[in-house]
Amino acid sequence: MNRQAEIINPFARLRSLLGDAKPGIEPAIDLTIGAPKHALPDFVKEVLAEKHALYGNYPPIRAIPELGEAIASWLERRYGLAGIEPDRMILPLLGSREGLFSAVFTARERKGGQGGVALIPNPFYQVYAAGAQAAGLEPVYLDAPRESGFLPDLDRLSQNRALLERTSVMFLCSPSNPQGAVASTDYLKKVIALARQYDFMLFSDECYSEIYYGEKPPGILQVAHEMSGDFSHVLAFNSLSKRSNLPGLRSGFVSGDPDFIEKYARFRNVSCPQLPLPVQHASAKVWANEQHVIESRVQYHEKMELAETLLKPHIFFEKPAGGFFLWINMNELGGGERVVERIWKGCGVKMLPGAYLAHEELGAQREANPAFDDVRIALVHDLETTREALKRIVSVF
Numbered sequence: 450m451n452r453q454a455e456i457i458n459p460f461a462r463l464r465s466l467l468g469d470a471k472p473g474i475e476p477a478i479d480l481t482i483g484a485p486k487h488a489l490p491d492f493v494k495e496v497l498a499e500k501h502a503l504y505g506n507y508p509p510i511r512a513i514p515e516l517g518e519a520i521a522s523w524l525e526r527r528y529g530l531a532g533i534e535p536d537r538m539i540l541p542l543l544g545s546r547e548g549l550f551s552a553v554f555t556a557r558e559r560k561g562g563q564g565g566v567a568l569i570p571n572p573f574y575q576v577y578a579a580g581a582q583a584a585g586l587e588p589v590y591l592d593a594p595r596e597s598g599f600l601p602d603l604d605r606l607s608q609n610r611a612l613l614e615r616t617s618v619m620f621l622c623s624p625s626n627p628q629g630a631v632a633s634t635d636y637l638k639k640v641i642a643l644a645r646q647y648d649f650m651l652f653s654d655e656c657y658s659e660i661y662y663g664e665k666p667p668g669i670l671q672v673a674h675e676m677s678g679d680f681s682h683v684l685a686f687n688s689l690s691k692r693s694n695l696p697g698l699r700s701g702f703v704s705g706d707p708d709f710i711e712k713y714a715r716f717r718n719v720s721c722p723q724l725p726l727p728v729q730h731a732s733a734k735v736w737a738n739e740q741h742v743i744e745s746r747v748q749y750h751e752k753m754e755l756a757e758t759l760l761k762p763h764i765f766f767e768k769p770a771g772g773f774f775l776w777i778n779m780n781e782l783g784g785g786e787r788v789v790e791r792i793w794k795g796c797g798v799k800m801l802p803g804a805y806l807a808h809e810e811l812g813a814q815r816e817a818n819p820a821f822d823d824v825r826i827a828l829v830h831d832l833e834t835t836r837e838a839l840k841r842i843v844s845v846f
């Protein structure tokens with residue numbers, strides 16, 4: 450494994466792949482980026498306007514009481530978690546991404562400094578690897594193929610004691626980006642037990658937690674609490690980006706292990722950005738409101754059903770348990786990159802080769818990259834745009 454390998458933004462790689470090739474049909478439809486296009490909760494602008502004067506103050510690193518309490522109430526409503534103490538167990542983030550990056554430094558220090566390992570599911574959201582690399586941890590990629598339910602194989606991992614002993618942090622994503630897999634309560638119990646046995650932090654990326662098609666995905670905090678009545682070794686990262694269609698607000702939080710939160714708050718206080726006060730006030734209102742989340746979920750259901758009706762007769766894919774991506778194996782059509790180029794040139798729909806979301810040992814070859822054959826399709830537009838895009842894709846197949 451090459452620790453110096455540059456982590457390249459998948460969208461930059463896609464730009465190089467497509468070069469100046471023109472879309473086959475105009476206007477082009479972009480199904481690459483995971484930015485929801487559903488309506489924003491309209492009350493956000495009113496709160497931002499009302500609290501405008503607070504842009505004149507530096508915000509605190511901890512949540513203001515309104516936000517801390519709104520997040521704690523949401524955790525209670527969503528996961529049945531009573532007694533989350535906002536001051537000890539919650540920190541606001543400017544979206545989950547910067548938290549997933551910077552918390553790695555605290556996880557490294559907690560386990561005794563340099564030389565540790567970060568376990569990363571493969572394929573994965575790129576910031577996990579960037580955080581590991583910046584903090585000087587060795588990223589070790591755990592393949593998450595169809596055969597192990599698109600999650601890392603924990604039985605296999607638990608046999609590797611030497612690796613687990615060196616581990617400072619493990620990332621988990623459920624519902625997962627890109628495959629939409631949901632980790633079961635049993636799976637979460639096993640992974641929490643490993644974190645506690647080998648004394649590493651578990652960072653559970655739950656930013657897709659509110660977009661699901663069957664049972665509500667269980668959360669790491671809920672399962673940890675069920676196991677032992679506390680949150681030791683676990684952190685949940687979440688945000689308003691996917692839940693509330695507000696990726697531009699940059700508002701998220703981390704919650705969990707109070708000892709870790711204490712250390713991480715000290716680190717953030719000298720190194721990380723604070724969430725602006727008007728945004729904290731607006732976020733408090735958004736976490737307290739469920740109606741817009743329910744409405745948004747109905748739209749994702751409609752789009753998933755549409756995808757099953759239109760695409761399934763032509764190409765097999767498994768409906769994801771959560772999230773808003775289709776993850777489709779294109780082996781028979783030559784692999785992800787080939788299909789992405791063909792669809793772009795044939796009908797002006799832009800999709801992402803799965804390979805760009807995976808760690809590859811030897812270059813973008815089938816044998817080296819576990820997601821070589823896959824494409825990721827983000828169902829983020831409204832129903833009609835999605836219908837048009839899916840019909841175009843089918844016309845090329």
Ligand SMILES: Cc1ncc(COP(=O)(O)O)c(C=O)c1O
Binds near residue numbers: 574688
């Ligand atoms: C798996 C995953 N985690 C985290 C994020 C970061 O989202 P945000 O920083 O907007 O909360 C994303 C965004 O696409 C994501 O897909």
